Amino acid sequence: MLDEQKQHEFEKRVDMLALSLALKPNDKNFDQNDDYKLLISTYIKMLEQDQDDFFIDRNSKQNIIRSLERTKEYFDFAEENQLRASLEKLVNDDPTDFMLFPMVVPLSEDINVYQHLIGFVVYKKEHDFIVMTVDKMTNYYDDNVVYQIIPKQRIKELSTLFFEERYDFKLEKFYLLECLTKLSTHTEPIEEIMMNDQTVGNCVIASLDASLKVILSNCRENIFSVDREDLSISWNPYHNRSTLEMRKRFLTAVKGENPEWNQLFDYIFDFYLYRVGKLPENREDSPIKSKTWYKVIRNMFAMDYYIQEIIANGGKIQPNHGPHPNSVYLIEPKGVLLKKEIQNVPSSRLDSQFGWIEKQIQRFKERLLFIKIDRAKAITQHIICSLEEKKEEINQENERRRVITEPVIDEGKIKPSLNQLIQQTIPVSSNHSTEQSKKQVKNELEK
Structure with missing residues (x-):
């Protein structure tokens, strides 16, 4: 039983890290109460390990940690009045005192359509409540951050809404947002806060990351003030690569005492470093901020079956000489290309696939230089060989077509x-x- 629990914890940590780095969509349902408790616990550990005031000054840090602990308790509440009591205890006009709610907001009444998750932050101000909506995708509002004032007399309705929607959300388009609008006396966008769009379906973590960044920024500078001309939303406004630094610190917080687990976490993080142009160093030819480049990295991540192999073995690294699978994700079987028999693929598509494979080979070879784990190296080399075989297959098909279509010159005739x-x-x-x-x-x- 203990081994099963460890296995589950390991898988969840791998999934959480990959989602936080936008390396994959939420295809394993990282959206349960225990998942959010793990994420909030990781935020807490990340703040506790902050010894140089990177995120926030040490005088505010303990209050923020207490607020995150209170958020964790929310996932264990069995009754609405427990949540109401927590909201009532919020300190007036204190940016370090809050509750953070990850809430599903349906974009459609069809259960099969992608459902979006938004971060909601609740403060107390002048005895009323401020509910701040943080949404990277701006599906409902035109702005990423919007706040509403909810009168204190409506606290029971507010707590009931957040309690019931957490456990059994209504499959009604924008239901939660429209309920908040009905409860509020004032709605105002904070237009100065602008965020990059999500590039993959990882809102289960991206929305909470964004919410925490806004929370910390509000502790440095009042985002609700009238004068917001120079408002700066950042993990650290004085750090040139604050997002990269935050990711490094999040990685450290994800790690534990198991060295093999930690090796895989580092291995996953290297995909992120490669994406942002840090592996290899001084990589100037990559459009590292384009959505196409993000997709390239996600494809590489999905193809790298070393990650799945180590997950299947409970975090234990396998011997270098272990067998390889018969197929690699995104590399089709012999004789097949783009889900068709290769003879039936138009020549223009053959050429585009040939170019794609050449670039993938180049990228995996670049990654290979920085891989420290022998088994991972062997797997990457196998992926490169599989890509080379598919490339040669396209070459042969092109040659077959050339022979069929080109005239033959024989003895000058x-x-x-x-x-x-x-x-x-x-x-x-x-x-x-x-x-x-x-x-x-x-x-x-x-x-």
Whole structure:
């Protein structure tokens, strides 16, 4: 039982890290109460490990940690009045005292359509409540951050809404947001706060990351003030690469005492470093901020079955000589390309796939230089070999087509191509069978 728990914890930590780095979509349902408790606990550990006031000054840090602990308790509440009591205890006009709620907001009434998650932060101000909505995708509002004032007299309705929607959200488009609007007396966007769009379906973590960044920024500078001209939303406004530094610190907080687990966490993080241009160093030719480049890295991450292998083995690194799977994700079986028999793929698509494979080979070779784990190196080399084989298969198909379509020069005489011979040999009105036609063509070629 203990081993199963450890295995589950390891898988969740891997999933959480990959989602936080936008290396994959939420395809393993990282959205349960225990998942959010793990994420909030990781934020807490990250803040506790902050010894140089990178995120916030040490005088505010303990209050913020207490607020995050209170948020964790929310996921264990069995009754609405427990949540209401927590909201009532919020300190007036204190940016370090808050509750953070990850809430599903349906974008459609079809359960099969992607459902979005938004971060909601609740403060107390002048005895009323401020509910701040943080949404990187701006599906409902035109701005990433909007706040609403909810009168204190409506606290029971507010707590009931957040309690019930956490456990059984209504499959009604924008239901939660529209309920908050009905409860509020004032709604105001904070137009100065602008965020990058999500590039993959990882809102389960991206929305909470964004919410925490706004929370910490509000502790440095009042984001609700009238004068917001110079408002700065950042993990650290004095650090040139504050997001990269935050990711490094989050990685450290994800790690524990198991060295093999930690090796895999570092291995996953290297994909992120490669994406942002840090592996290899001084990589100037990559469009590292384009959505296409993000997709390239996600494809590489999905193809790298070393990650799945170590997850399947509970975090234990396998011997270097272990067997490889018969197929690699995104590399189709022999004779197949773009889900068709390769002979039926248009030449233009052959060429584009050839270019894609060449670039993938180059990228995996670049990654190979920085891989420290022998088994991971062997797997990367196997992926490169598989890509090389598919590339050669495309070459052979192109050559086959060239032979069919190009005329042959023999002793200074130009002989017609195979296609031309077929057209010459078979009149339009002919009733010859295909086999007879082939024999005629063969005889012509042998002359």
